[in-house]
Amino acid sequence: MANDILNLIKQRRSIRNFKKDKVSNDFILKILEAGRYAPSAENNQPWRFYVITKEENIETIGRHCQIAFLNSFVKEASFLVVLYTNKRHRFVETDCGLSAQNMMVEAFSLGMGSCYVGAFREKEIKNFLKLKDFDRIIGVIAFGYPQEIPLAPERLPLETIARFDFKENLKTVQKSSLIRNFFKSGFFSILARSFREKAHKES
Numbered sequence: 001m002a003n004d005i006l007n008l009i010k011q012r013r014s015i016r017n018f019k020k021d022k023v024s025n026d027f028i029l030k031i032l033e034a035g036r037y038a039p040s041a042e043n044n045q046p047w048r049f050y051v052i053t054k055e056e057n058i059e060t061i062g063r064h065c066q067i068a069f070l071n072s073f074v075k076e077a078s079f080l081v082v083l084y085t086n087k088r089h090r091f092v093e094t095d096c097g098l099s100a101q102n103m104m105v106e107a108f109s110l111g112m113g114s115c116y117v118g119a120f121r122e123k124e125i126k127n128f129l130k131l132k133d134f135d136r137i138i139g140v141i142a143f144g145y146p147q148e149i150p151l152a153p154e155r156l157p158l159e160t161i162a163r164f165d166f167k168e169n170l171k172t173v174q175k176s177s178l179i180r181n182f183f184k185s186g187f188f189s190i191l192a193r194s195f196r197e198k199a200h201k202e203s
């Protein structure tokens with residue numbers, strides 16, 4: 001059970017290339033349900049979801065997410081969730097982020113892809129959706145069936161982001177990272193990446 005969740009978390013990718021296929025309402029509701037069950041400070045649930053499914057509306061919001069060369073894929077999504085809030089407490093962004101991750105992992109478990117979009121023209125989207133002045137858009141999440149799944153962007157090695165207050169585990173982490181770092185260095189890393197890309201293209 002725990003490992004299944006870890007696999008889902010590790011395999012989920014940000015998808016920026018969607019098929020034309022529509023997502024069923026049933027799946028959309030399951031995704032929102034995952035978002036609704038996220039933890040939040042004092043169970044405040046500051047998230048609000050504006051679900052956008054009509055092509056012309058996706059197109060308009062997609063246009064407002066296009067900033068320079070970024071985010072042109074948003075208008076190709078099957079549906080969008082505009083994640084907004086009318087709350088102002090200090091944990092609002094944390095809460096909404098947790099809710100977003102729940103929705104993206106649920107979408108992945110249903111065979112869909114998603115991408116969190118943090119760069120957008122807030123005022124324009126607020127006007128378009130007729131949100132209140134006090135409302136704040138936290139993010140836009142694009143959902144749809146993936147056309148292609150990109151390689152996983154590298155994560156920082158555990159030893160650079162975690163510290164332990166017990167030595168035994170630290171030693172195990174350091175030992176395995178020494179070996180990993182050796183193979184990741186220079187020539188090995190280029191070789192490994194080209195093998196991964198070749199295998200990815202052939203799959």
Ligand SMILES: Cc1cc2nc3c(=O)[nH]c(=O)nc-3n(C[C@H](O)[C@H](O)[C@H](O)COP(=O)(O)O)c2cc1C
Pocket residue numbers: 012013014015016070071115116117118119152153
């Ligand atoms: C707060 C936040 C803002 C993001 N904004 C954008 C964005 O505007 N455009 C985009 O293409 N991806 C955006 N992303 C997606 C990240 O680029 C992506 O999660 C990261 O590169 C790791 O890739 P992965 O999701 O496939 O693991 C955003 C992610 C987060 C959490």
